[in-house]
Amino acid sequence: MSRDALVDTTKKQDEPLNKEELASGALAIQATDLNLWYGTFQALFDVSFNVKQGLVTSLIGPSGCGKSTLLRSVNRINERFGYVRTQGKVEVMGHDIYAPKVDLTQVRSQIGMVFQRPNPLPITIRKNILFGYGLQDSTKKIDSQEDEIIEKALKEVLLWDDLKDKLDKSALDLSLEQQQKLCIARLLPVKPKVLLMDEPCSALDPKATEAIEELIWGLRGEYTILIVTHNMAQARRASDECAFMLMGKMVEHQRTEDLFVTPFNQQTADYIEGKFG
């Protein structure tokens, strides 16, 4: 039902994206018939789901509906736990990330992830930003470009002015908002195409939430962003497309403005009206 609803996004009126490739509606993430089990508990049922390049797509649904699970199977971080079994296909930027020959660390480094609780590493701000970059090849000489990389990453997340003089302070001393921005900044030096965000604002106050939302909106275009949120208002104001999940199934996926105004599915309608969830 939902595939027909995915009309091209060029018609989106507010804040049109000026980048050529976005107009093509090329897909950044393509999940096909994805099933996932935690031990014997099945968390995802035949989920097929496409995310267009350069857009912010939000995943909504009640607790336990599988939205975080779906997000976490896009960079295979789910598999940290041995009891997870996945079936189906997920393609990111055209590459099947569940193909047998795929290098897990390579997949994860190319797909950035932001977590619910800001989780900067207990090292300096500078080292946090260079962490992912330095993993690529530890023998690589990066000293000369270090400062440039840090400045660029921090500028992209609007932290440069605040932090430029305390790069060698511990990242744990920052405010939660700054920590979360730093967690986004440290993903950028490896130039990921896709950023996954698992309720990135749920630990933050409204002001910080607004700042992060603005930041996400600013990153849109250059990065494809998939964001899980509990907050329907956030999905509504800060995403281009929105998908509703329930009981491990994908119920509906539309442009955000359409989903919230004219949902196809009765369950979606009930959820966004607050009848359950």
Next chain:
Amino acid sequence: MSSKAQKAMAHMDRRDLSWYVDRAVQILMFVGGISAIVFIIGIFVFISKEGFSFTFGRFDIVEFFTSMNWRPTSESRETYGAFALIVGTASITGMAMLIAIPFSLGAAIYIGEFATGKTRESLKVLVELLAAIPSVVWGFIGLTIMNGLIIQLFNVPIGLNVLNAGVILGLMAAPIMTTIAEDALKAVPDRYREAAEAMGATKWQVIVKVVIPASKNGLVSAVLLGIGRAFGETMAVLMASGHSINIPGSVFDSVRALTATIAAELGETAVGSDHYGALFTLGIFLFLITFIINLTADVMVRGIRNK
């Protein structure tokens, strides 16, 4: 006020059995809680009292720390030079740490970061069992098995030496070091590992770049406690070191440790004599060193908890 309410009030004021039980248990717990402090102070006072007659009398600090002549029973002139004993203890402890640090940190990293489920649980139980082996049993192993083994393997005249005692002490100290180091690794929040893995770090990169730096203090204190353990160990050292006063030139030389000296000689001295006092002075010295080591370790462990 109605008589009913008065009755209820009277009931509330009554000190019944459970009130007394509660008080008694509180007092008992308090006594238990402070007893450790009382005992520590008591031991220190006792050792000092016995040792100070020598420490402030016959004691010659220069001789004590620089002379290698420990001749408390000399007919002509007794000398109390502890230098060789200090070097003996230090060399055995050093040898022990060479063995124990790689083994215990390796075991801790394996148990904490790699092993899962049953493997992990059974390894932890095994390590704790190892820690429970009495030191005289370790000494026995040193005296019989290790002694012969060293003589055969290295073709040396005597197998009771720094190497033997060091290996035995290393194996003795490793379990407690493993347990503490593993606790330190476990104290590193999982979200750090998850964050690093999500950025594409391999298991090994996560350990080296995230887990070890984050648990650095705990790991150092594990090592310090191991040193303290090796430093203060007596029986196994007495049995495995050869117990001969000597500045070792190689790991195949016999040495004598501070602790072993006290254990071997205290029974044969007259209470209150210079020799008796000198042994207690060795005791004060040992006490101070282990106290400093343990205190440092404790402060460092607190350091990670407060972070």
